[in-house]
Amino acid sequence: MGTRISGLASGMDVDTLVKDLMKAERMPVDKLFQKKKLIEFQRDDYREMNKHLKELDTFIFEGISRQSSFLKKTSTSSNEAVITGVANGQGGTQKVTFDSVSLATSRSWIGSEVTIPDTRESSKLSTLVHTLPEKVMLTLNKPSGEHTSLALLIDPEKESIASFMQKISQSELGVSAFYDESTKKVAMMSKETGQGFSLHTTDEKTEALFKKLGFSMTASELIGSVESKDGKDAAFSVNGLAMTRSSNVFSIGGLTVTLKNNTTTPVTVTTSNDTNSVFDTIVNFVERYNQTIDKVNKKIAEPRFRDFAPLTDEQRKGLSEKEAQQWDEKAKSGMLQRDSLLANGLATLRTNLYKTVQHSERDFQQLTSIGIQTTSNYLEKGKLVIDRDKLRQAIEKSPEAVMKLFTNNSTVDGEKGIAQVMRQTIATTIQQVEAKAGNVLRTNQQFVLGKQLNDMDSRMKAFTERLKEVESRYYKQFTAMEKAVQRSNQQSVYLSQQFSNGR
Template sequence: MAIRIGGLASGMDIDTIVSDLMKAERMPLDKLTQRKQILEWQRDDYRDMNKLLKELDDMLFINQNSVGREATFLKKTVTSSDESKVTAKAINAQTNVSSTIDVLSLASSSTWKTSGDINYTAQDIELKFKVKDPGANEYRYTSVKLSATDTLDNVINKINASGLGVTAMKENIKVPNTDPAIYQDTIVFTNNKAGAGVEIAVDERDAASATATKDFMSSLGFSWGGTSGNSLVADQNGQDATIKVNGYEMQKSSNTFTINGIEYTAKGVTTQTVDGVTTSNSVSVSSSIDVDSILDSIVQFVNKYNEVIDKINDKVSEERYRDYQPLSDEQKKEMDEKTIELWEEKAKSGLLKNDSILPSGLNQMRMDFYKPVTNSTNIKGFTQLAEIGISTSSNYLEKGKLIIDESKLREKIQENPSAIYQLFNADGGTEETTGIAKRLRETIDETIKNIEEKAGNSLKVNNQFTIGRTLNSIEDQIDHFEDRLIQIEDRYWRQFTAMEKAIQQSNSQMSYLMQQFSM
């Protein structure tokens, strides 16, 4: 950089003069910077609209209780005449049920406990077992790794955390037939699943490991038995539940079981025999359509749709204030925060005004709702939303908002929830035969795709979408212009420096002449 002389000879404020000149030179750069900021705001506005559309899509198919899920329309309200004995809930019941349940006996879990003294010695060992679970035909293999630093409590915790399938605990239990009472520490295993047929045995695939496992468990006080002597002897064997459903008796390995999409939980025996007399207090279980839940899912979807189109319509209708351009850093320094906030609110307004992508998407959504679903294969009851109490607002200012007649919708849900599901989700090869929700999803996907082509998403780099490529071009122009400004500023300084040198030389010559005349 050349030497800069700042007004020593002329007395002029060269720094200020150059600064003012550069302000004028920077005006095109400021406009480029403003254009860049506007594009970034516009990009972000488009992406915000895509977030709204994605939320609507999730409300259609992803979220729990979405109108695109068949399970939403299969929901049942299940009642039991005696919940102290039997409770029930719908899992995936296709039709309503009415059942009579008799609980003859409850399922119980197998238990194992130690006898005698516990002679625990900490050691590095891997206990290896094979386990048969209630109702299983095959064994599964599992192991418990212990170390020489483990206390007995550590061992119990490791067994509980292993795949052995039991809850282990150490209790101080009274020794039977002792008077005065004698208590001793006892380890009890309780199987985590109720039912008969449970077995815990050593893994016999490795003889040395099998022997080590048996010896360790024996040192804790457990007994071994079974046909090969390699199974833990149960203190109490688990039992299956004996249940009668509509007079048909069956065995269940768990007190919770599912029949025809209804999950029953037996809690108490309903049949008792006293003095040879058997009495039965059967429990009646019935299900009906859960109208409230289905109605709520549809209402939530409609509310979300109305919210999304409301926000998008507001955005594309915003007023554009072209006199309010993005502020530069220098301008912000002269303003307070509130003024900056208000200014930028207007500067950001209307950046999607006259956009064609979003209005086109909204128009297609309205068509998705209006057109009947003419799918004779799947549609058995309803072909239009109006038939189930959902219509479009007659107020044109609301731009296609949906209105729900809850009384009519409730009636139609009670009448045929499966037909409503098909109205939303029928499979078809054409637009006319495709369900409303699936049509809507296609429109949403297409709109999101078009917006991403213009404004990208957080995973795309600038050269992959239109606004991004424009931003890259503007950034290149800014870089080139900043280089040019450096050259212009250097030129101004060279010119003023040359002027200062000329004035200084002139002053020197004048001073010399004055000295000569004064002699």
Template structure:
């Protein structure tokens, strides 16, 4: 029978010999493919190793992300500010604020300037204007004979010399349209109150920007405000600065009810009953939380790395090729690959070196200006005595709190100091982590890198080339087997034909 056709010859299997040529050649090719199977397994192992390195680099990167916050003074020198009159005044303290007690007496709050129509806009309270209909069609309701073509007013929030706003009034403009134009980019909120039939104009900013004068000045107006809105300069109220006394000695003003002085941010909600006391102390809880989070992340990192470098390698469990997986169930594949992937980074020198470097970084002395707080152990952070912890750090919270309370500046310098000759712990750790990540990237690359940019990528590319070449050789070997068997079949067929011919000749004698 004919089993296949090659471009150069016809494959004939078992036609004359009766042999299972397909089966025989399949068995022969299985033996020939054994080196290819090993190549495939090596390629899979290399891919797994690359991915395991990248997973470790992700762990290092997550730890690295905490460095920026650990370089900020606010992570260590967190301040708490407590007011004795919290209903009237609240405060927050920056890391630069000195601990102590401060007195604040608020005598006046900052207010917005506000002006309201002296009387209702409508002449008849029972027949008020429609704020959505054109004003030009409601002059009788307003008690006006004509509608000015524009209005003018001056504000001072953005320019001490005054900023005049001129707004054009169209015949189709409603009251709502005019108020929207007044409120557009002028620093003024203008609205109509239906219940009182009055217009309200209020500055968006608190404060006295025009001492001795109005914050919303109608002096330049041709009569719109007086005749249509029933509003004059005399009706303005507010526009005041906040006034307070600091430590009983300095009288100060602020255009807003939130102001900063000596690192304190003060918010005024009401005038005080005499002096309010603001007590500033170190907020040890937040600082402890920041340091604890950092140490815990480091412990997670070294736990992950240690698991990989001591993980047992099961050399009898080779990676499964796609052909091998065909004869296995999903659960069997999962269990097999769990064993096969174990120990990929066992005793890896890059990871081990990275761990060693970080451990050394933690235990360097740093000149903090306080000899009692120049080493990690002196603030209550030491290496776990348990062998099973593999170098994890443990925190004596009471000792850490005491160090932060006594000298938060020194604790900050212990962790962060950019001086190359006296680097802080975070600075040293950052250098070690970056070097380890760079080494891993050189070997395993990033997902965005091409194969030529890292060592394992080049190795995988070389493997693929060798596998492609081997596949071509296998095709040639298979063709050779078929040619040999086909030649044999043809020879047997020819012999059979000759035998039949001779039998026929002798049978006729």
């Protein structure tokens, strides 16, 4: 670019003149900028609607599309201080009576009194055994045939009886251990209940240590004193059938049972359908569906303010922050007004909700049969309303039929559950919207509005380059004018001087 002479000769504000001239020249670029912003607004609104649809799809998937949501059970015990039961959903409604309950107990190993020398170091293991093992080797054999082994590192000079017992308890051996200073005895107990646990040492030094801790041994098996007891399996009868279990917590007939106390008095655990949970699952679905279609309906009914084009940077400078915010709200409004993709998606969803699901029970093959229908108020545009009493009665009468209405899995259209059909419709709508507006993982070249944005960028770039040339031309023209004015001024001064000299 050549040298610019900005009004020195003519006295004109050339920079301002060029700036004003460029405003007119820049108008087509501003129009392109505004069109680009409108496309971006539309893209963002599409993606926001897709976000709501995906959230609805996830809600359906985690709720009414799962059979487990309809198979929940509740259980009550006639004496919860003795027995409690939690239904796991695998069994039907039932009454189970437990009688003659005897709890499972753990295997215990109790040593005889430990003879400790009367020294200041009396708590140290080294006072009991002159040559301590660096590793204590123990194995716990279980009734199941499994076993766990322990190789416990100890410091012979520092390890106390109490700290040694604590390390055993904290290990993965499966045994709790402690030293009682009042009785001077070591006590150990299997963490699991049941009959048939045994504890073994696997080297001579470990055996010698436990003998000093008051335990007798039989062929490397830890026996203990006469206070030691073998564990017992839980014993009880269920509806008259005698049973045993190694644990006080077990499953039977779709019920997870916890035995808490011995008893000779019968205790009944009753399992029934969890009507409240199923009811809440369906009500929550209806509420989420209504929230979603309300957001989409409001978006496609939003008014369009065509007189409020997106603000350019120059226009924004002339407004206050509040004025710019209000302008932006109107400029962004109505980007999806009467949008066919979303309107068709909602219409198909409404059709899905009217459909008949052909399954085993004819009385529960439509939503209306369980008390759910669309509102009669046309202004609410297809929202669902619930007859709560009718819904609860349907769940209590036939929970399996209500479940099939929503979850029936089939490749035949007329037999597909409402959840399956709705998820297919939502997936199709989301795919169509993404083809037009993309998502965060797609490049502009992979969706319709993105290609339009790329085209706008290319046109704006080309026009911007042209504007630079126009601006340069204006400055050249003004510079030429300034030079001409300067020459004219110089000639005028020369002539004036000549006339003055000729007097």
